[in-house]
Amino acid sequence: MGSYIRKRLILGLIVLLGVVTITFTIARVIPSDPAAKWVGPRATQEQIQEARIELGLDKPLIVQFGVYLQNLIKGDLGYSLRTHQPVSKELAAFIPATLELVLLSFLFAVIIGVPLGIYSAKKKDRLLDHISRLFSIGAVSLPTFWVALFFQLIFYSRLGILPLGGRLSTEITVMFDIPEITGMILFDSAVTGQWEIFKDALMHMVLPCITIALYPIGLVARMTRSALLEVLNEDYITAARSYGLKENKVLWSYALKNTLGPTAIVLTLSLGYTLVNTFLVEAIYSWPGLGNYVATAVVTLDYPAIMGATIFSAICYVTLNIVADIIIALDPRVRL
């Protein structure tokens, strides 16, 4: 087990190094002058040259890469060309909003997706199964931006029961001192007992979370269903049934346990997927998270910011993959 995890970790590090190398190369190859961008549009040639030296862009590419790697190990991702602020500081400001959104969506995916899959399997080929499958397919295939706009139109414009976007309503942000512990408003307000803020934040999360969760819900429901159906056809289930055990006992105590592995893997990977795919949802719901930050960075060719966000995403993906691998490894059959 130990050597298995070690191997996975080393592999993960190699992947990360590859991502850093590729993003660094692309950032340097694209036709753009970071020094000119740093000093602004009205800068003189002298100012641009000074900036080139200040940013270390006058050094050979390999030296620049070495410096970048060295700084990266220290957690220094350089400075944003657009805002002149440290990228790591900016990422730290934007990540909690995304993380909060993704974690709650993940929760939705678990509490809706898993039961949906189970009941679908249990009621195979019956109406509930068909409805559930239709929902799963729809959830996976509906375009996110369409769903987001549709939700806004219905729940904000027509019904007026949920906010349009943002993390908090204007009145709350003006009237209350928003606690800042982790940057995740839901958690921070709960910890400090500011329930008015908690309620407002939760209201603002409903629509974006459901929009983000739709895909993993569909995926998890389909995965749970098919895994469960496979297990339900196993001999030991037939044996359990022949012993006269109740169907619920068979399902929940014997069958489900053996489907948790694949479901957990899908959940883990879908967490990674949602973490780096919130761009559209954040844009439509005016959510000040990582997606919004990256979108602006891409449009303005702010390559240190793009690289910082890419490396963060890669770390998340690699970590979640390792977690998925560990989950697989928990099954003794894998180690045989």
Add this chain to the structure above:
Amino acid sequence: MRNSRILSMVLVFSLILTLLVGCGTKSGDANGGGEDSKPKIAYYAYNTEPYIDLDPSVEYSNGIITLHNIYETLTRYDDETQKVEPLLAESWEANEDGTKWTFKIRQDVKFHDGALLNAEAVKKSIDRTIEMNMGAAYIWDAVKEIKVVDEYTLEFHLKYSAPIDLIASAAYAAFIMSPNVVDKDSGWFNEGNEAGTGPYMIQKVTKGERVILTRFDEYWKGWKENQYDRVVIKKIGESTSRRQLIEKGDAQITASLSTSDVNALKENTNVNVIEAPSWKNVIGFFNTEKAPLDNEDFRKALSYAFPYEDVVENVRENQALQSYGLIPPGLWGHDETLHQYKFDLDKAKEYLDKSGVKLDELSLILTFTSGNEDHRNSAQLYQVNLRKLGIDLDIREMNWDNVWEKSKSKNPQDRQDILFMYWWPDFPSPISWLMSLVHSEEAILFNLSYIKDEKLDQMIKEGDQLSATDRDKAEELFVQVQKEILERAYQMPIYDDKTVWVTTKNFKGFKSNPSYEGVVFFYDTYYEE
């Protein structure tokens, strides 16, 4: 047993959520109404982040929408009178050759940190901006020295004649800050600290998302009933979202909506749609250093082949006006007697024949910044018309960096033939267009028609100097320069954009000022039932 427990948990969770949703009623209802005890809040739904840098010496972007409510400048430009009006300066005068300007500073003005405004504070603020030399600090290039004459009198000694009254009213880099904060670095300002004299102070800033301002009770102009106590400027990226916020009355003002959203809102009796002039205009730059565009008649043919009316009516859906020269309406130097090229394919053909340019497989490259739908649609319409003349137009939509990089290629042959670009000024003077886009350059920056015309250079320089001492004479010269540009067809002024604002009916007092793009001076606005 266990499955029913899980089921119950799911049900309980759903119930909590439903209750929360049910209790929520309408959230974000931050309008100016409400009970007396509640502060009056004005909410500006803005299309992008409300600031990039909060340092008033540095910010050279949309952050002015926030900063102009916190800091003030010595003067302010009024686009209706086309005159500079006093703000922190009560009066000013220049010597005969415009190289020495004396400003009388307003008394009894307090900074947010309690310091009093005086000549020393103004000197320190502008000196800081000049020394930092970032953002739009170049506007102060003419300044040799700022001298404090007495407590409330200040002298600008210049290296050359310059219109300091106009420069002091600039949208960027002309803010006055407390002498107590001039030694602070940008980091201090970006943490949400400030010390201006403006009507509002920062209550809280959230990078990339919103700014909350609260009124400064000791503001020197005083406060009246129904003015807003708080201002929220928030990034709402999507046009449809901004539209919905205005429709529901949750936001009081917004702009930069898509034309379809604007058209829909025009039908809505609960909102005001205000079409105001902007100083943003679109110009087509011909590469005068590359054949066949080095041929004046050929450039004229291209100018007559552009479908101006079609673009204004159908692409911009009348949210723009065809330009008269380079200078937009509302700014001195704008002249509607200037020649306007009209779409006329016969005339274009005539000039094409006159040019003698052979059209065998002639293909021209047109570049513009990617993502600009209006540029794309205009280019496509232009392409159709040029094809009728036998000219192929190769439309290349690229990131601005790549557009600019290509336009600066050492070899003129590697550059584009035509480039579409927006332009707007940093301070209210035609010089921003003429010096940047027309005057010859040693290293290519923004003169992307690559004009090298000594006569024009001379007129621009002379006009620039006269703008400090004899603005009428300067205006005559600037009009003359534009006339020459049109006659030689160096550039193709296409349209002057309008800014379309949408406000709720109860949001009163708002006046758009194109000199300060996107800025809402919230002090002038108030709530009315």
